[in-house]
Amino acid sequence: MHEMSVTMSLMDLVLDEAAKAGASKIVGVNIVLGEMTGIIDHYVQANFELLSQNTPAEGAALTFKNIPRQARCRGCAHVFRPTDLAWSCPRCQSLEIEITGGNELYVESIEVE
């Protein structure tokens, strides 16, 4: 997985946003992370601690809102959580489904001083 390159992008993004706001210190970062991205939050956390040393983001607390995968049946509109093995609708067994959640990878907000 590519947690390191994701964390580098994350660092750039939060430093940029903080600078735009004229903030000198970032104390928290709120991240929304979808299950299907395959990104593991504690690796991002560990990389962030490393990369943020001697930057305004040093010591910032990362908070992850983990979003499970979610799908919607195109047949009966039932919303469900698919598993690795079953991507058919549990209500009507249709295979015609649309992914509606679990793809997220964004910064919702940052906490600055």
Add this chain to the structure above:
Amino acid sequence: MEIKVLKDILNANSQIAEQNRKLLTGKRIMAINLMSSPGSGKTTLIMRTVEKLEDKARIAVIEGDVSSSIDAEKLSQAGVTAIQINTGGGCHLDASMVNSALANLPLDDIDILFIENVGNLICPGGFDLGEYVRVVILSTPEGDDKPHKYPLLFSQAHALVVNKTDLLPHVAFDMEAFARVFQGLNQQAALFQVSGVTGEGIEEWAKWVTANLQKLRAQNS
């Protein structure tokens, strides 16, 4: 103080990808981001496509590889303009790598650009490269259950190529079951069955490739 951000973490990559896309479509180059597991047949499919379209289109290749340059050498020996990107252990290509590679390609002499991504079914999915179409290859020995395991890549593909159909008698790959599941997940994508060994199905696939080139040209004339 809390500041709302609501920005994609890979936003910077997407912006560079957009630059690549502008550059490529401006030059009327149809770029294909080719993704699969290691060894599914990306390089082979590119070679077969080059053979098929030799007289019809000028094809170049960007080869993404973790470390070696074997694939790029193979293509160069076959007379294809190929450029190697070593990701240095990275599990996917990103838009800035492709951007640097584009600076080293004769863009005025290219109609179709294949970008062979690093062999991986998860990581390349999040990184837009600026391609015109995304193509996923699945080879029959990998099994027909892959769309469930890697739903993102499969749901976002413009075409799915099932490769190594010559091995169907020897492997447990249920083509019908696969097509049902895949098309349930992705209603837009074209589905091809090919063999890089026998050449089966390459004709139809190559037609789809040229149709996309025509479409891009019509949009950018």
